[in-house]
Amino acid sequence: xxxxxxxxxxxxxxxxxxxxxxxxxxxxxxxxxxxxxxxxxxxx
Amino acid sequence: xxxxxxxxxxxxxxxxxxxxxxxxxxxxxxxxxxxxxxxxxxxxxxxxxxxxxxxxxxxxxxxxxxxxxxxxxxxxxxxxxxxxxxxxxxxxxxxxxxxxxxxxxxxxxxxxxxxxxxxxxxxxxxxxxxxxxxxxxxxxxxxxxxxxxxxxxxxxxxxxxxxxxxxxxxxxxxxxxxxxxxxxxxxxxxxxxxxxxxxxxxxxxxxxxxxxxxxxxxxxxxxxxxxxxxxxxxxxxxxxxxxxxxxxxxxxxxxxxxxxxxxxxxxxxx
Numbered sequence: 001x002x003x004x005x006x007x008x009x010x011x012x013x014x015x016x017x018x019x020x021x022x023x024x025x026x027x028x029x030x031x032x033x034x035x036x037x038x039x040x041x042x043x044x
Numbered sequence: 045x046x047x048x049x050x051x052x053x054x055x056x057x058x059x060x061x062x063x064x065x066x067x068x069x070x071x072x073x074x075x076x077x078x079x080x081x082x083x084x085x086x087x088x089x090x091x092x093x094x095x096x097x098x099x100x101x102x103x104x105x106x107x108x109x110x111x112x113x114x115x116x117x118x119x120x121x122x123x124x125x126x127x128x129x130x131x132x133x134x135x136x137x138x139x140x141x142x143x144x145x146x147x148x149x150x151x152x153x154x155x156x157x158x159x160x161x162x163x164x165x166x167x168x169x170x171x172x173x174x175x176x177x178x179x180x181x182x183x184x185x186x187x188x189x190x191x192x193x194x195x196x197x198x199x200x201x202x203x204x205x206x207x208x209x210x211x212x213x214x215x216x217x218x219x220x221x222x223x224x225x226x227x228x229x230x231x232x233x234x235x236x237x238x239x240x241x242x243x244x245x246x247x248x249x250x251x252x253x254x255x256x257x258x259x260x261x262x263x264x265x266x267x268x269x270x271x272x273x274x275x276x277x278x279x280x281x282x283x284x285x286x287x288x289x290x291x292x293x294x295x296x297x298x299x300x301x302x303x304x305x306x307x308x309x310x311x312x313x314x
Contacts, residue, residue, distance in 0.1 A: 040291070
């Protein structure tokens with residue numbers, strides 16, 4: 001199947017990008033949450 | 045797993061984070077939503093790559109369209125939410141920075157998904173049209189929309205107060221969203237090699253295999269879940285970033301004072 005490389009690349013790049021960006025949001029949230037008191041986290 | 049959010053002390057100090065403060069931006073809801081989202085994305089991979097059949101005309105390349113349609117749907121949704129949140133921020137009764145942060149978070153996600161749309165579209169185009177790129181009305185206006193929102197994010201990064209940032213970027217967002225109808229109707233306004241709406245248009249009598257339609261709907265749901273999870277967490281991160289910009293120096297000074305006081309106490313060891 002000639003198309004398999006294109007299809008797998010699409011899925012890998014999409015899922016990989018979403019996972020990478022999600023991880024960045026989580027790690028940034030952890031980093032900032034350590035520096036701030038609860039009063040600056042109204043969702044708690 | 046211990047839920048730090050619910051076990052954290054409610055006592056807070058203006059002089060810095062309490063020792064028991066949660067060290068993340070999540071809640072029980074966002075964690076549950078995250079797990080559901082991962083399950084939905086894994087299901088999409090399974091159905092998109094394995095279980096759904098090949099198309100009689102497009103062959104296997106139809107599998108790329110589940111990603112292409114799902115990501116462009118989220119990009120449109122994100123840009124519309126950006127505009128609605130921006131309007132809410134500008135409206136005198138609801139001029140809260142939370143709206144501005146939701147707008148910013150939504151635009152960031154929209155830009156990421158629009159980039160993925162263009163990428164998936166280019167690979168699909170190579171298989172179907174024989175080229176990665178054509179200066180077609182739909183493709184070109186979509187690229188223009190992407191660049192416009194990159195510009196919106198750049199405007200958000202300019203200097204000034206948070207209120208200035210909010211007002212400035214809200215005006216840009218309300219102008220930028222006007223491009224979406226242009227992109228959507230570009231296939232009708234100009235001659236285009238890009239196909240028009242097919243599944244959603246009842247007049248075309250397009251019939252999809254049940255499993256193909258299910259996979260397409262699964263893609264829309266999975267990517268929407270990613271969007272909701274992401275925008276919730278990202279706007280919290282932006283809120284903390286704003287708080288740190290406002291009070292970071294106060295917190296650093298208070299922390300230093302605590303250290304000096306601790307050093308001055310009898311019996312303290314460095």
